[in-house]
Amino acid sequence: xxxxxxxxxxxxxxxxxxxxxxxxxHMGHRAMYWYKxxxxxxxxxxxxxxxxxxxxxxxxxxxxxxECPNSSLLNLHLHALQPEDSALYLCAxxxxxxxxxxxxxxxxxxxxx
Amino acid sequence: xxxxxxxxGPFNVPEGATVAFNCTYSNSAxxxxxxxxxxxxxxxxxxxxxxxxxxxDGRFTAQLNRASQYISLLIRDSKxxxxxxxxxxxxxxxxxxxxxxxxxxxxxxx
Numbered sequence: 001x002x003x004x005x006x007x008x009x010x011x012x013x014x015x016x017x018x019x020x021x022x023x024x025x026h027m028g029h030r031a032m033y034w035y036k037x038x039x040x041x042x043x044x045x046x047x048x049x050x051x052x053x054x055x056x057x058x059x060x061x062x063x064x065x066x067e068c069p070n071s072s073l074l075n076l077h078l079h080a081l082q083p084e085d086s087a088l089y090l091c092a093x094x095x096x097x098x099x100x101x102x103x104x105x106x107x108x109x110x111x112x113x
Numbered sequence: 114x115x116x117x118x119x120x121x122g123p124f125n126v127p128e129g130a131t132v133a134f135n136c137t138y139s140n141s142a143x144x145x146x147x148x149x150x151x152x153x154x155x156x157x158x159x160x161x162x163x164x165x166x167x168x169x170d171g172r173f174t175a176q177l178n179r180a181s182q183y184i185s186l187l188i189r190d191s192k193x194x195x196x197x198x199x200x201x202x203x204x205x206x207x208x209x210x211x212x213x214x215x216x217x218x219x220x221x222x223x
Contacts (some may be wrong), residue, residue: 042213
């Protein structure tokens with residue numbers, strides 16, 4: 001299994017809603033990531049988990065809350081988002097270490113109304 | 114200064130052309146370099162890693178110049194299906210963190 005699976009593929013939520021994005025990989029990768037990508041821009045790093053522990057938080061607002069229940073799963077909990085948070089949210093995983101690239105999931109396209 | 118810089122393009126080339134993209138990086142301690150391809154409304158996909166000695170995969174050749182701190186991607190005999198945005202990716206001091214260039218858009222025309 002060489003895939004990173006993200007659900008849902010599309011999500012529309014109101015500014016008062018609470019929702020969660022889910023990401024799963026079974027490649028034995030110990031580093032997992034959340035990225036945010038706006039149209040015509042490169043992905044922007046949000047969070048990095050290494051061995052199930054949060055290792056990098058790129059000063060992301062607290063309305064985004066990551067969670068890593070186990071080595072295969074990564075969640076992103078969303079609460080009180082703003083319309084400008086609408087974007088493609090990408091999960092990625094990689095083997096630990098500098099020499100390995102990411103494998104990305106297909107993303108969740110989020111629209112906040 | 115940005116960590117990774119790319120010419121955004123677009124590069125408009127005819128089928129069969131050879132096209133090259135460059136990407137410069139600011140951190141001389143960077144160790145890992147990659148080229149990703151992203152199609153419209155899709156996720157980035159790893160195209161190839163870039164090794165110090167340069168490496169080739171079919172029509173694609175990647176080069177690294179540490180002295181000048183740039184990486185390049187050469188595409189020979191361009192196909193219509195090569196039309197995409199090409200992102201260069203460089204690791205940061207923290208090896209679990211990578212910086213993306215802004216991407217170079219390639220349009221291959223018939």
